[in-house]
Amino acid sequence: xxxxxxxxxxxxxxxNVDLDVYxxxxxxxxxxxxxxxxxxxxxxxxxxxxxxHLELARDPKNADASIRGFCALVKSLPRAQRALWNxxxxxxxxxxxxxxxxxxxxxxxxxADTVKAVSEIDSRIVFTIYAxxxxxxxxxxxxxxPKQGVKRVLNKKPVAQ
Numbered sequence: 001x002x003x004x005x006x007x008x009x010x011x012x013x014x015x016n017v018d019l020d021v022y023x024x025x026x027x028x029x030x031x032x033x034x035x036x037x038x039x040x041x042x043x044x045x046x047x048x049x050x051x052x053h054l055e056l057a058r059d060p061k062n063a064d065a066s067i068r069g070f071c072a073l074v075k076s077l078p079r080a081q082r083a084l085w086n087x088x089x090x091x092x093x094x095x096x097x098x099x100x101x102x103x104x105x106x107x108x109x110x111x112a113d114t115v116k117a118v119s120e121i122d123s124r125i126v127f128t129i130y131a132x133x134x135x136x137x138x139x140x141x142x143x144x145x146p147k148q149g150v151k152r153v154l155n156k157k158p159v160a161q
Contacts, residue, residue, distance in 0.1 A: 012106040015096035015130075017066035019054040022090040027052040033081040034073055049089070063095045064110050067125070071117040091123040100132045 041053040060066035
């Protein structure tokens with residue numbers, strides 16, 4: 001089933017791969033070097049850390065193809081931008097999956113060559129699984145309870161007891 005179909009929310013499906021990069025250095029030259037081959041979700045500073053969150057500009061058919069595409073782009077970077085890549089603290093290929101009740105299980109494969117390519121550019125593969133959507137607005141959904149031993153203080157960060 002394609003991601004754009006009406007029944008897509010009823011089946012577990014691959015969404016996309018985000019490339020998430022965190023560094024002490026400004027990543028804008030890296031983002032600029034990747035050019036129109038990527039879609040920039042965010043690039044800028046978060047407190048003391050710079051980050052870039054990117055997707056491939058073309059719609060990948062699966063996680064393996066997306067990660068291979070990103071790896072090829074990184075390997076083709078000019079020397080200065082590759083040095084920015086190498087100096088980054090975090091380089092994650094984040095595979096997004098939207099969960100649903102069907103099918104009972106969902107499987108995605110990554111080829112050994114893809115995993116090797118990720119390793120060669122000193123990166124990680126991570127997964128983000130989004131909970132099934134139940135059709136209610138987020139404001140009406142049950143909020144998770146804090147973990148035992150954690151107390152919420154006026155909607156601020158949890159505080160250990």
